[in-house]
Amino acid sequence: MSAFQFRTVPHLIGEPGASSQLGTHIRQQFPAVRRVMLVTDAGFLATGLVDTPLRSLQEAGIEVHVFSDVQADPPEAVVLAAVEQARLFHVELVIGLGGGSSMDVAKLIAVLAPGRQTLGDMYGIGKVQGARLPLVQVPTTAGTGSEVTNISIVTTGATSKMGVVAPQLYADLAILDARLTLRLPPAVTAATGIDAMVHAIEAYTTAHLKNPLSDMLARQALSLLSSNLARVCRNGQDLAARQAMLLGAMLAGQAFSNAPVAAVHALAYPIGGMFHVPHGLSNALVLPHVLRFNLGHATSLYAELAAIVSPQATGSEEARAQALIDALQALAAETGIVRTLREVGIGEADLDGLAEAAMQQTRLLGNNPRSVTLSDARAIYAAAW
Numbered sequence: 001m002s003a004f005q006f007r008t009v010p011h012l013i014g015e016p017g018a019s020s021q022l023g024t025h026i027r028q029q030f031p032a033v034r035r036v037m038l039v040t041d042a043g044f045l046a047t048g049l050v051d052t053p054l055r056s057l058q059e060a061g062i063e064v065h066v067f068s069d070v071q072a073d074p075p076e077a078v079v080l081a082a083v084e085q086a087r088l089f090h091v092e093l094v095i096g097l098g099g100g101s102s103m104d105v106a107k108l109i110a111v112l113a114p115g116r117q118t119l120g121d122m123y124g125i126g127k128v129q130g131a132r133l134p135l136v137q138v139p140t141t142a143g144t145g146s147e148v149t150n151i152s153i154v155t156t157g158a159t160s161k162m163g164v165v166a167p168q169l170y171a172d173l174a175i176l177d178a179r180l181t182l183r184l185p186p187a188v189t190a191a192t193g194i195d196a197m198v199h200a201i202e203a204y205t206t207a208h209l210k211n212p213l214s215d216m217l218a219r220q221a222l223s224l225l226s227s228n229l230a231r232v233c234r235n236g237q238d239l240a241a242r243q244a245m246l247l248g249a250m251l252a253g254q255a256f257s258n259a260p261v262a263a264v265h266a267l268a269y270p271i272g273g274m275f276h277v278p279h280g281l282s283n284a285l286v287l288p289h290v291l292r293f294n295l296g297h298a299t300s301l302y303a304e305l306a307a308i309v310s311p312q313a314t315g316s317e318e319a320r321a322q323a324l325i326d327a328l329q330a331l332a333a334e335t336g337i338v339r340t341l342r343e344v345g346i347g348e349a350d351l352d353g354l355a356e357a358a359m360q361q362t363r364l365l366g367n368n369p370r371s372v373t374l375s376d377a378r379a380i381y382a383a384a385w
């Protein structure tokens with residue numbers, strides 16, 4: 001076995017309804033904290049699901065400043081505005097309560113509020129210096145796994161995305177409460193669930209930092225996600241299936257935080273950046289086409305995953321690897337998710353620009369089991385169109 005390292009969040013709570021005890025949990029772990037910032041977006045705030053966790057904080061004697069201006073695929077300006085407010089209110093702890101966008105913003109507030117560095121200084125791997133404010137993450141989508149990852153993704157300029165990757169971005173506490181996800185619309189449920197499945201698959205086949213813990217987590221994640229995704233899309237109120245999806249997304253997050261994602265994400269980012277397609281959907285659109293491109297270079301690993309997603313598959317390794325791709329496509333169809341780039345408003349003339357932008361994602365492309373050239377990227381987008 002090759003040498004490896006593995007990190008994750010030290011305290012995890014998984015329990016339907018746990019966010020109604022948010023104040024108690026924070027009080028126990030951070031008894032001195034009196035002023036916190038709760039970071040969310042206007043869409044989630046409008047569901048009213050913030051009220052109970054908010055009340056529990058207030059009942060625990062904690063003053064809360066709510067920042068609800070997060071936008072999907074958060075632009076830099078939103079992060080900077082939030083940091084300014086955190087300083088103004090002398091916030092002592094940051095809570096991300098929302099999807100990946102809110103949790104990613106919460107991470108950056110926690111590292112930027114102490115004021116040692118600018119956001120521009122932090123892009124890249126391991127650039128964050130010093131300690132951050134205490135950080136608690138409560139996901140409301142079962143997708144990004146951001147509650148347990150060391151990554152925050154920001155939209156820079158008009159179309160491009162950049163990442164901050166640093167150990168300080170691991171939260172102190174993550175709470176998985178499926179009650180918060182019961183009203184997630186089917187299309188968002190499907191897209192975010194497929195994003196989580198991509199995290200598991202790409203972690204399992206990554207060319208760098210593949211490790212036994214990530215492998216184990218990715219396999220269990222894929223099992224939970226593939227057996228519950230259609231259920232939660234059919235019946236969003238299925239609490240047990242929703243909790244299983246949250247657990248699966250978290251396990252996939254732990255996996256890919258230590259064994260990074262690859263070409264599916266590299267090709268998805270420009271779709272999100274240039275055409276404002278949500279992150280999960282961007283991944284879902286290119287997923288089968290990237291896997292088909294990788295097939296000959298990841299055959300045995302895909303065959304291993306087929307045993308989880310499509311256990312009835314038999315035959316050669318190649319046949320079982322193909323069965324994985326077919327099963328994922330069938331699952332996507334069952335969720336009713338959009339399947340082609342043209343359906344999200346992308347024209348054939350846009351494919352060259354997308355391919356050029358994807359080639360800029362060198363950090364991710366380097367993890368892919370097969371190297372990707374510009375013409376390969378163009379061909380994958382054409383297949384997805």
Ligand SMILES: NC(=O)c1ccc[n+]([C@@H]2O[C@H](COP(=O)([O-])OP(=O)(O)OC[C@H]3O[C@@H](n4cnc5c(N)ncnc54)[C@H](O)[C@@H]3O)[C@@H](O)[C@H]2O)c1
Pocket residue numbers: 041042043044047071072073074098099100101102104140141143144145146149150151152153180181182183184185188192279280
């Ligand atoms: N940090 C990481 O490890 C990581 C990994 C993958 C993706 N990301 C980033 O995460 C972001 C995407 O996150 P996301 O897919 O979770 O979506 P999101 O946070 O952008 O939210 C999507 C939409 O769903 C709504 N929503 C969220 N929870 C809801 C609920 N429970 N009920 C009703 N509506 C709800 C929000 O209001 C929003 O309109 C992107 O910026 C992406 O780049 C980060």
Ligand SMILES: [Fe+2]
Pocket residue numbers: 144195196199265279283
């Ligand atoms: Fe993702």
